[in-house]
Amino acid sequence: MKKSTYSLLLSLCFSIIYAQENVDFSGEKKIISPEIHGDNTVTFRFEAPNAKKVFLVGDFLSQLGLIEGKTEMKKNEKGIWTYTTSTLQPELYSYKFIADGLAVNDPNNVHFSRDVATVVNIFIVPGGKAELYKVNDVPHGTVSKRWYESPTLKKNRRLTVYTPPGYEKSKENYPVLYLLHGAGGDEEAWITLGRTAQILDNLIAQGKAKPMLVVMPNGNAGQSAAPGESKEGFYTPDFIQPDMFSGNTEKAFGDVIQFIESEYRVKKEKSSRAIAGLSMGGFHTIIISANYPKTFDYMGVFSAALFQPKEADSEMYVNIEKKLKTQKENNYQLYWKAIGKTDFLYKEATDFRNLFNSMNFNYTYKESEGGHTWSNWRDYLSEFAPLLFR
Incomplete structure (x- = not known):
């Protein structure tokens, strides 16, 4: 009996070790990197004793005067390269x-x-606006990855849905923000890079934003889902998609709305729908809301502009100024535009504002520092969401 028990335990131990084959059981003291200090300085460490030269590359280095975004690290006697x-x-x-x-x-x-x-490491320096990006001790919403049928595109597709804290136990109907990604992104972009769930959790807990659903679809009409999440397999995504300005994404957007309004407890009137997007998603926001002027009361255009896609003959892009006029005549609560001063689309965005000015089209405009960056887009979401459904 003892021998049988011993054999069973030994077998179990080997099974656990095999199941955790990538776990380090050496017990060696780990290198801490990055280490965020109380004064918001940060130390990076990298063990490479045989390396001749190591650089740190980061989006934060430009604010330290390192315009190229990189700096050389120093090696200590243990072969660990550091930079603070x-x-x-x-x-x-x-x-x-x-x-x-x-x-x-x-x-x-x-x-x-x-x-x-591109896959990179991330970290958060706390305080100020970054408190919205952290997982704080507040009620949390639920993030779901859902498949839906798109009759327009003749395929099943995936989207990400954020439901607010308490949705599952409530009988209430909620308003919806449809949030669109930029070129090269997919249905995972806003929830990971944009910290959408954390931002909404924290804004709702602070009473600054109304509880709402946030729906983040895949804006690439030729894709079913993000890399590795569909029968398309572990493909490498490209920034440029062959159909990014074909009009098919805009044309099929009604399929997204139909799915959400049939599967979730949401309010279905214009005053309870918002649509916003960054870059390509901002362009999609302009086109979708103009083509469906009785659908959305709130529009957010982040780092984007209106233009005529080359070689595109989609009906979604025809007579767009006339459609904008109709959208204006149908009234709306908010048209919110924002862009960074050094954004490469700044001129085009200015031309878009001038068009609205010539049409006496009422809008709110924000101009921030920086360029075409997730830092700005998280800021814009943090400012736009509290303005909705008031």
Whole structure:
């Protein structure tokens, strides 16, 4: 009996070890990287004793005067390369290392994000606006990945849905924000890079935003879902999609709304629907809301502009100024535009504002520092969401 029990335990131990084959059981002291200090300085560490030169590359380095966004690290006697920043502003940042010309992620930081086909480490410097990006001790909503049928595109597709805290136990109907990603993104972009769930959880807990659903569809009409999440397999996403301005995404948007309004407890009137997007998603927001002027009362256009896609003959893009006029005549609660001063689309966005000015089209405009960045888009969501459904 004892021998049988011993054999069983031994077998169990081997099974656990095999199941955790990537776990480090060495017991060696781990390197802490990044280490965020109380004064919001940050120390990075990278063990590479045989490397000749190691650089730190990060989006935060420009605020330290390092315009190229990289700085050389120093190696100590143990072969660990280090770099400590001066005080950083509260924000979510990304970084990587370059060791002897090879770009590598930080092996001591398990937190990553994927932007199109680039994977980088991330960390949060606390305080200020970054408190919205953290998981705080507040009631939390639910994030679901749902499949729906798109008759227009003749395929099943995936989207991400955020339902607010208490949705499951409530009998209440909620308003909806449809939130659209930019070029190269997919239905995972806003929830990961944009920290949508954390921002909404915190704004709702603070009483600054109404409880709402946030629906984040895949805006690439040729895709079913994000890489690795569909029969298309583990493909590498491209920034440029062949159908990104074909009009098919805009044409099929009614399928998204139909699915949400049939599957979730939501309010179905114009005053309870909002649509917003960044870059390509901002363009889609302009086109969708103009083509369906009785559908949305709130529009948010982040770092985007109106233009005529080349070689596009979709009916969605025809007579767009006439459609905007009709949208204006149907009235709406808010048309909110925002862009960074150094955004590469700044001129085009200015032309778009001038068009609205010439039409006496009422809108709210925000101009921020910085460019075409997730730092700005998180800010815009944080400011736009509290304005909705009031």
